[in-house]
Amino acid sequence: MCGIVAYIGSRDAAPILLEGLQRLEYRGYDSAGVAVATKGTLKVRKSKGRVGELAALVPARFAGKTGIGHTRWATHGEPSDANSHPHLDGAERIAVVHNGIIENADELRAKLEAEGVVFQSETDTEVLVHLIASLSQEGVELEDAVRAALKRIVGTYGIAVLDAQQPDKIVVARNGSPIVLGIGEKEMFAASDVSALVRYTRQVVHLDDGELATVRADGFNTFTQEDARATAKQPSTVDWEEASYDTAGHAHFLLKEIHEQPASVERTLSGRVDERFSTAHLGGLNMDAREARAFRRVKILGCGSAYYSGELGAQLIEELARIPAHAEPASEFRYRNPVIEADTLYIAVSQSGETYDTLAAVQEIKRKGGRVLGVVNTVGSAIARECDGGMYLHAGPEISVASTKAFTSTAVAFALIALHLGRVHDLSPADGTRICAGLKALPGQIREIVAQEKEIAELAAKYASHDGMMFIGRVRGFPVAREGAQKLKEVSYVHAEAYPASELKHGPLALIGPELPTVAIVPDDELLEKNLTTLGEIRARRGPVLMVGHTRPDAKLAEDAILVPRNEPELDPILLGIPLQLFAYYAAVALERDVDKPRNLAKSVTVE
Numbered sequence: 001m002c003g004i005v006a007y008i009g010s011r012d013a014a015p016i017l018l019e020g021l022q023r024l025e026y027r028g029y030d031s032a033g034v035a036v037a038t039k040g041t042l043k044v045r046k047s048k049g050r051v052g053e054l055a056a057l058v059p060a061r062f063a064g065k066t067g068i069g070h071t072r073w074a075t076h077g078e079p080s081d082a083n084s085h086p087h088l089d090g091a092e093r094i095a096v097v098h099n100g101i102i103e104n105a106d107e108l109r110a111k112l113e114a115e116g117v118v119f120q121s122e123t124d125t126e127v128l129v130h131l132i133a134s135l136s137q138e139g140v141e142l143e144d145a146v147r148a149a150l151k152r153i154v155g156t157y158g159i160a161v162l163d164a165q166q167p168d169k170i171v172v173a174r175n176g177s178p179i180v181l182g183i184g185e186k187e188m189f190a191a192s193d194v195s196a197l198v199r200y201t202r203q204v205v206h207l208d209d210g211e212l213a214t215v216r217a218d219g220f221n222t223f224t225q226e227d228a229r230a231t232a233k234q235p236s237t238v239d240w241e242e243a244s245y246d247t248a249g250h251a252h253f254l255l256k257e258i259h260e261q262p263a264s265v266e267r268t269l270s271g272r273v274d275e276r277f278s279t280a281h282l283g284g285l286n287m288d289a290r291e292a293r294a295f296r297r298v299k300i301l302g303c304g305s306a307y308y309s310g311e312l313g314a315q316l317i318e319e320l321a322r323i324p325a326h327a328e329p330a331s332e333f334r335y336r337n338p339v340i341e342a343d344t345l346y347i348a349v350s351q352s353g354e355t356y357d358t359l360a361a362v363q364e365i366k367r368k369g370g371r372v373l374g375v376v377n378t379v380g381s382a383i384a385r386e387c388d389g390g391m392y393l394h395a396g397p398e399i400s401v402a403s404t405k406a407f408t409s410t411a412v413a414f415a416l417i418a419l420h421l422g423r424v425h426d427l428s429p430a431d432g433t434r435i436c437a438g439l440k441a442l443p444g445q446i447r448e449i450v451a452q453e454k455e456i457a458e459l460a461a462k463y464a465s466h467d468g469m470m471f472i473g474r475v476r477g478f479p480v481a482r483e484g485a486q487k488l489k490e491v492s493y494v495h496a497e498a499y500p501a502s503e504l505k506h507g508p509l510a511l512i513g514p515e516l517p518t519v520a521i522v523p524d525d526e527l528l529e530k531n532l533t534t535l536g537e538i539r540a541r542r543g544p545v546l547m548v549g550h551t552r553p554d555a556k557l558a559e560d561a562i563l564v565p566r567n568e569p570e571l572d573p574i575l576l577g578i579p580l581q582l583f584a585y586y587a588a589v590a591l592e593r594d595v596d597k598p599r600n601l602a603k604s605v606t607v608e
């Protein structure tokens with residue numbers, strides 16, 4: 001997704017902007033640009049392609065202490081130099097960078113063109129800069145012109161605006177697309193993502209929807225879009241290490257983050273496993289035992305991998321707490337006028353905390369009076385702020401577009417929630433103790449799985465030559481199969497379809513043959529025999545099988561197997577997913593894909 005960086009202070013802005021844009025590269029983009037204000041004029045460089053190519057266009061003498069920068073992910077108009085941000089007004093006095101979508105751009109463009117405005121690009125953003133310029137007559141403060149222009153806009157935005165004639169400030173605004181301010185020593189930063197700021201400051205302020213800020217070198221003030229009323233903001237401290245933004249010797253962020261999982265899971269568990277009472281200690285849920293008992297259902301919402309981790313969560317909650325639980329894509333839920341029930345506990349899942357569909361689902365639930373908890377990785381993010389409580393994953397920043405450590409930590413977080421809900425219901429102390437021990441064993445067991453990297457890489461290279469793959473699993477294994485298929489598709493572009501193993505004979509068995517391998521999730525649980533029967537059906541049709549489970553099966557049933565250590569049956573799915581991450585990664589490597597920049601994908605989907 002698009003990225004924004006802005007700087008104002010005593011240093012030259014351009015190097016800081018370029019460095020910030022580089023930090024945002026992981027989000028996915030197709031073009032980039034910067035603008036700085038100097039001596040009453042704007043200097044702008046922008047181009048299709050990588051930030052490195054943009055940097056080559058920026059001369060060494062590109063002075064200007066106030067500036068804005070952008071990485072674009074095309075929505076309106078193809079990737080091109082002209083469509084890259086920043087966009088300027090006709091007099092080249094005002095520059096705007098924008099994330100989001102202006103829904104009434106066509107209508108506004110027609111009106112502006114009728115007034116004689118000449119457009120330079122096909123973007124929706126350019127409408128905004130011309131509107132601001134038309135409202136920036138002599139003596140009008142930039143923030144007033146921006147606020148008035150935004151009143152005419154329908155849609156979502158995170159923006160940063162620069163006026164060559166008012167270079168002592170930058171105006172930023174948020175509505176549906178994140179903006180965070182970074183507080184420095186006599187300098188200020190703004191960005192769409194804290195990753196762009198952590199090199200310079202740890203003190204940040206998140207804007208809320210419908211809020212603007214005037215940012216000056218010595219501070220900032222925030223106010224509402226609606227009536228310019230001043231708002232009070234409390235800075236928070238980012239605890240993510242700068243080292244997280246390096247590959248630390250790994251070939252890709254994806255591989256690095258797979259390897260980080262013993263430590264990231266440890267952090268998710270830290271201080272939360274309560275062995276004394278055989279439960280989980282989760283103060284952030286803001287809920288006493290009586291309230292926790294009152295919920296009759298749990299509904300989990302998230303998108304993509306976050307949704308699949310929610311499916312694992314629903315399974316865990318039903319098993320351990322015996323409360324009916326169900327996961328649904330937030331992107332569907334928000335559009336179907338959902339019935340919100342007072343006795344349902346809603347849980348929103350998001351790594352970034354900024355996924356627009358998930359945020360909109362949370363807002364819909366709250367508007368109808370429902371209670372929503374967040375399971376979120378990014379502290380202070382929009383979803384975290386919108387929820388009534390919840391859990392942070394503490395997985396550390398996830399830079400790879402394909403989610404791995406956040407997925408695993410979310411599943412672990414759900415195991416903790418399920419344990420907690422279970423122990424206020426009917427889960428026995430003995431079972432609680434069993435789950436606590438299982439949770440504590442996870443980091444070491446993940447380490448053992450990752451140690452099989454070389455063998456998994458060989459298997460991935462062998463299977464990557466096929467045009468497609470089937471992933472199957474039963475009950476606990478099915479969300480694992482779904483996430484395994486998702487990872488493979490995303491990074492290797494090999495078609496992968498996930499099916500419940502039980503459903504194979506109701507249709508998709510027709511596809512099975514020597515050309516279509518199956519990755520089968522087969523834990524040693526009460527469904528083992530059923531799963532082995534399914535493998536027999538696949539082998540009868542000469543379909544190749546790679547089994548992921550606990551015990552090597554008869555060679556007649558699976559020519560290849562990846563074995564993982566056994567935990568408790570309820571927690572096994574968390575471990576069964578790990579080899580599939582390595583499998584997807586090494587399939588992508590074998591196919592020479594750009595693993596950290598998979599095509600058509602953005603790390604954080606902050607638009608509809």
Ligand code: F6R
Pocket residue numbers: 302303304305306307349350351352353354355358401402403404490603604605
């Ligand atoms: C898959 C992936 C996406 C995200 C989804 C939700 O590897 O990364 O499917 O899981 O876009 O993102 P968050 O968790 O940030 O809400």
